[in-house]
Amino acid sequence: MRSDRREQLVVAAYRRVAEAGFEGLRLRQVAEDVGIDHSTLHHHFATKQDLVDAVAEYTTRQFWTTAPQGPDPAVALREHLQALCRLIEDRPDLFAVTVELDLRARRDPAVAAAMARHEAGWREVLTTVLAEGVAHGSWSVPVDAAAGAELVIAAVKGARLVPEVAGQVFGQLEALLIDGAQDHAKGERP
């Protein structure tokens, strides 16, 4: 399986990025992690950029499971947010690499494209759910589907930098969007 080696290399690179960032990504180490000579790596990935692109693709592919679904928009959104929150807490590496990818995307068109593709799907899903909620009157406050989607995306991107506060962030977001009307008394005393 020659494509097996490629996969191994991508995973090894992914792990190195999770630990040391793209700034700390060294082809020699990746090759060593897999157990091959660093020259051999170039048989699978002609250039470092190719490997980075593969890492971007590999990373975004792992998010294809968290699409919100279900008849009730409020429930669907809540479950989506909670799934994201769990993912942030369970797989910090995944979000660590995503942060790195977002940063690299600024100067790397190929990565930018991969991230844009990934984000477009997510954005569409979010917009749809929010729009459905607007139609059903599911939200406790005025919501613009597009702006709401951007807010959720921004909150996720910000929260992943500090996984420890992800729970608070998502909890507050849910409270604002969904729980607002039903339960406005829960506000704490500082």
Add this chain to the structure above:
Amino acid sequence: MRSDRREQLVVAAYRRVAEAGFEGLRLRQVAEDVGIDHSTLHHHFATKQDLVDAVAEYTTRQFWTTAPQGPDPAVALREHLQALCRLIEDRPDLFAVTVELDLRARRDPAVAAAMARHEAGWREVLTTVLAEGVAHGSWSVPVDAAAGAELVIAAVKGARLVPEVAGQVFGQLEALLIDGAQDHAKGERP
């Protein structure tokens, strides 16, 4: 003006980081931007780390103007968010560097300390305003001061990655937190 050169170097480094990130920060270029030999740079900053630290300090210092104030928490928060939004749109470089600093902070204790110091002040201000709003019943929905502060911080950190959507993100955030009760029809603030 003996510390003039230091300042020049910090600003030059700041600009390079804004353009190419810390990964692309080259002392030779910084020195050249200022018009001195690259070895002279070491006369002002013994090590690259020292320059990076100075950039972190210089960058965070520029935020010391956006503290929300005023008797009405809702007004104060709104103005704070709008000021941030304007800052993101007017000075994308500032937030570009902040993103880089947040990333670098992961492996650079000195930068981490500088960012933590900076963020602690901001978090405290936000928490105070939100708590006052809770006490005055300013918010249209249930708000936990601490969690709300984290949400705002996360949203800002996410929004700064894509300055173009900052308006939407902040508009929706305001709508959720402040305008909710008064105006449940259309909550977008362009």
Add this chain to the structure above:
Amino acid sequence: MRSDRREQLVVAAYRRVAEAGFEGLRLRQVAEDVGIDHSTLHHHFATKQDLVDAVAEYTTRQFWTTAPQGPDPAVALREHLQALCRLIEDRPDLFAVTVELDLRARRDPAVAAAMARHEAGWREVLTTVLAEGVAHGSWSVPVDAAAGAELVIAAVKGARLVPEVAGQVFGQLEALLIDGAQDHAKGERP
């Protein structure tokens, strides 16, 4: 011959040390002497220290031929001293490098270990021969085997600094140790 390059590099480094000392050892020059790029040198020796260690090993290895032997301790010692004397005169480079190594050993544990290993063998051989001579009554004067070995070692280390006087030094040493009884008139061995 894959280790051929390593050997070439060590020899080139050895020559540079003989000429300019470790203080004047430049990796770029060594690489150039061999005809390769200076970065290629790091393919064979990861660090300068590794090359220096190899030089120490290479240098001390060249002494493995001068062990005194023979049934008569006096003859054996005389031949050993004369062999050393010839070596000093014929191969001043070898002793020049040894001087450098002794100096470097003061602050370089790896070189210190290599030199200690080398010297231990030499010291043992000398002590043995001198002790045998004591047992056989070969010496014309009172000799302590251990102290005598140290004296010979010290004299060699001192003489190698000025190869021109090595003949005088070794001649006088032989005269004192061996010829004393037989010939008390004129003890010079040119």
Add this chain to the structure above:
Amino acid sequence: MRSDRREQLVVAAYRRVAEAGFEGLRLRQVAEDVGIDHSTLHHHFATKQDLVDAVAEYTTRQFWTTAPQGPDPAVALREHLQALCRLIEDRPDLFAVTVELDLRARRDPAVAAAMARHEAGWREVLTTVLAEGVAHGSWSVPVDAAAGAELVIAAVKGARLVPEVAGQVFGQLEALLIDGAQDHAKGERP
């Protein structure tokens, strides 16, 4: 006293050489040790070489106390050797620097001249004493004044590399030269 500063600088440099060798001699550190700016050092010593020369001169000057004297050559030589031995043990720094100077003298004509001057005086004194001993029949074994002087010098130069064995070396040297005839039974059993 402006020549006071010069002296301070020379002493500081001497100490640095004793610790780190000429290879580790840094003008900045020397200046810092004295408490002046490193640029100011150049007002006292135009170039590093000038400072090195001064260190050579300062170092050799400290040996002007150990000239052997007295009517009896055997006593005079013994006292001279014992004084040297004590000096090696009491002031290892002095001999550490001398080793460095001898090494540097190989490529530094100025230092070479200073050392030659110093050594010439010492050699003359030794030769005289040994020649007197020959005339008086003081030595237990055949001695050539010139060669004997070279042997003593070589032994001292070798012994100073390892101050711990200086006692053994000088003891054996005395035994060979002076005590030989009187006491040949003292030979130990190994």
Add this chain to the structure above:
DNA sequence: CATGAATGAGGGTTCATTCAT
């Protein structure tokens, strides 16, 4: 005398990449 800014040559080391085997 003293300082600080500036210089420039050079130091060892890193790393993605290429090529012959």
Add this chain to the structure above:
DNA sequence: GATGAATGAACCCTCATTCAT
């Protein structure tokens, strides 16, 4: 496909020295 030798550009940093103040 795999290897090891080789490359070259670039990196941060050091240090003696000079010069204006």
